[in-house]
Amino acid sequence: MARATKQKEEKGRIGISQLREMINKKAGANVAFDLTQDNPSDVTEWISTGSHVLDSIICRGKKAGIPAGRITELAGLEASGKSYLAAQIAANAQKQGFDVVYFDSESSLDSDFLAKAGCDVSNIIYAQATSIEFVLETIEELLGSNQNKMLFILDSFAFTPCLADLNGDFNPQSSMAMKPRIMSKGLTKLIQPIANSGSAFLVLNQLKQNIVTGPTAHVEMMINPYIVPGGKALAYAYSLRVWLTGRKSKSSYVISENGFRIGSETKCTLKKSRFGTEGRECSVKLLWGGEQIHVQDEDAWMEILKNSEHVTVGPWWSLKYADGSVAKFRSADFMQELTDTKFRNRVVEIVEEELITKFDQQKGNASNYYNVDGSLDGITEEEE
Numbered sequence: 001m002a003r004a005t006k007q008k009e010e011k012g013r014i015g016i017s018q019l020r021e022m023i024n025k026k027a028g029a030n031v032a033f034d035l036t037q038d039n040p041s042d043v044t045e046w047i048s049t050g051s052h053v054l055d056s057i058i059c060r061g062k063k064a065g066i067p068a069g070r071i072t073e074l075a076g077l078e079a080s081g082k083s084y085l086a087a088q089i090a091a092n093a094q095k096q097g098f099d100v101v102y103f104d105s106e107s108s109l110d111s112d113f114l115a116k117a118g119c120d121v122s123n124i125i126y127a128q129a130t131s132i133e134f135v136l137e138t139i140e141e142l143l144g145s146n147q148n149k150m151l152f153i154l155d156s157f158a159f160t161p162c163l164a165d166l167n168g169d170f171n172p173q174s175s176m177a178m179k180p181r182i183m184s185k186g187l188t189k190l191i192q193p194i195a196n197s198g199s200a201f202l203v204l205n206q207l208k209q210n211i212v213t214g215p216t217a218h219v220e221m222m223i224n225p226y227i228v229p230g231g232k233a234l235a236y237a238y239s240l241r242v243w244l245t246g247r248k249s250k251s252s253y254v255i256s257e258n259g260f261r262i263g264s265e266t267k268c269t270l271k272k273s274r275f276g277t278e279g280r281e282c283s284v285k286l287l288w289g290g291e292q293i294h295v296q297d298e299d300a301w302m303e304i305l306k307n308s309e310h311v312t313v314g315p316w317w318s319l320k321y322a323d324g325s326v327a328k329f330r331s332a333d334f335m336q337e338l339t340d341t342k343f344r345n346r347v348v349e350i351v352e353e354e355l356i357t358k359f360d361q362q363k364g365n366a367s368n369y370y371n372v373d374g375s376l377d378g379i380t381e382e383e384e
Contacts, residue, residue: 050092053283068200070200075204083204085244094120098149102114104129104155136182156203157230191237209226261289263296277359302334311350316328
């Protein structure tokens with residue numbers, strides 16, 4: 001008894017740095033970090049979505065994008081702009097030095113489309129997503145071989161088969177729930193390597209109408225209008241989920257002066273955000289009818305300016321500069337006024353004040369941040 005007491009008294013306190021070394025030695029890798037230094041738990045780099053407005057609502061207190069070191073879901077209805085935003089993200093990732101690997105399960109990605117979106121098609125890796133197992137195994141191998149940061153895009157999860165689908169029959173019951181289980185297991189293996197390498201995984205998915213039967217079916221479909229393939233496990237792996245749907249108050253198309261369809265307008269809702277912004281909404285215009293494919297959300301800036309004390313709305317709008325001077329313009333001339341650098345910079349300052357600073361400080365009308373259509377119902381989810 002006395003000997004045990006003596007051993008207990010001789011046991012000293014180990015410093016924090018030594019404890020980290022012990023943990024890393026036991027793990028055989030760097031898994032214990034100093035949170036005051038560089039560590040994989042902090043997002044230090046963001047990849048722009050191409051939309052100034054969408055980037056501004058993703059992370060509380062800063063202009064962001066999709067997070068590097070994390071897994072992001074971009075889900076939407078048909079023709080809602082998933083591939084368009086993915087192409088913009090790929091182009092911006094390349095500009096930031098990321099190697100981009102685009103897994104396409106639909107064999108519908110056009111190289112001219114990527115080039116018009118700003119991608120360097122000679123330095124992008126295009127791979128057919130032959131199976132979900134192939135995609136996950138390839139990502140794991142590339143993360144272990146390439147020291148550079150990488151952006152992986154899967155377009156789309158809903159259309160990527162698993163090996164059981166390819167080797168089986170056409171009976172959907174024979175491989176039910178196989179793909180969600182495979183994806184769940186795969187993401188548990190990939191989350192830490194993605195975080196440690198500073199890479200990013202963008203999963204495109206499809207929103208589907210939630211069709212149910214029974215006496216309360218209409219109520220259920222109003223509460224949960226959409227479902228997404230993949231099961232609940234995927235939702236836990238995502239740090240950011242952006243859902244794309246049509247605007248309720250406006251046409252889904254952008255029309256030119258001559259009446260041609262040159263783009264589409266979509267509503268972006270943050271279904272999940274680990275960055276303090278869950279539930280926020282915004283509207284973006286995706287222009288695809290010209291020589292360039294890009295996001296034009298300057299029109300949305302006008303709606304944002306209406307909420308600012310620096311702007312007076314009327315037949316002539318008044319925009320106050322920081323030095324007290326005032327610029328007057330008509331709403332019809334807003335896009336032309338944006339060609340002036342001083343005017344544009346001031347507009348961007350006000351937009352970021354409204355979207356970033358005021359939200360961070362919880363100022364203004366909360367409905368301006370969460371309900372761009374002004375409707376009482378929001379998008380809720382149920383996953384299959």
